Amino acid sequence: MVFANSKTDYQDLPAGAKAAQKQSGNTIPMVFVTTADGSESIRGISYDKLKNDIRDVDRELRKHLETVDVIGSSSGETEVADAAETSDAMLSEARAWTNSDGKTITAAVKAVNDTSVTFVINGNEVPYPLANLSADSRMALKELVNQ
Amino acid sequence: MKKSLLLLGVLASLPLVAKGDMRIPSSVYTMEEIEEAKAEALEEEEPLIFVYTDPGTS
Structure with a gap:
């Protein structure tokens, strides 16, 4: 809510x-x-x-x-998108990420820039501010980008 | 079932908001946290529910 x-x-x-x-x-x-x-x-x-x-x-x-x-406008593409979540197009397959409040979401990662990460959740791309992630999750993203 | 629980939670919280009481439960997102709310809603496969009001209204 x-x-x-x-x-x-x-x-x-x-x-x-x-x-x-x-x-x-x-x-x-x-x-x-x-x-x-x-x-x-x-x-x-x-x-x-x-x-x-x-x-x-x-x-x-x-x-x-x-x-x-x-779910939303892109849910009709969920099957295709779900497949894409596990493909090489993603930086990371779906895994748990934690925000600064300790809440956890499960998402694949499509892209990362200086200020935000693009998560893919149930086929939907969701931009998410890096500043709102926990230090551990930010570190994991940094390692992901540097691979 | 989750949808029902979510909705009941929203409706139960309305009197607080309508009275201008700013004690917003921690489970409620503000507009500054909209992307987090979307992420959670997508993950849980739930709709987004907005309570739209003026917190200064008594």
Whole structure:
């Protein structure tokens, strides 16, 4: 879940969240549900809906999520992309990486530059700031690049 | 099941946000951490859920 400040964060919202905002009226708080990559809107939930019966919202959204692709626009290429994750095109096959908060994600590595690493997760390329990785993970990436 | 738990977590947190209470749980990402949120959502095969509000609203 992502907290977005309506006064300062609108411009930084991904396209899917901006599209969901258009379905959500003008009253805050509101909730946007997007694909995992943020590219597509799944549902915008207005304050009125939240206020009227939050259980209905929960029930209806859960049902809807069973029918949609939550991964994102490139998920149709997952099979090809998954194969690519293990190919020579990747700097690294999928392995665990840890961020500075101790959270771990499993991702292949496609590219590394001075400030970010491009992870590949379930076929989706995700740029990730090097500064947010743990020292150990940054070191492992450095060794990977120097190989 | 994961989707349901995620959604219930979001909905349960709304009253805090709506009251302008800034005690955001550590499991909640801010917009500065959006790439981390995407990475986790993709790995978990879950949707991204945004709570959009003005934290100064009482």
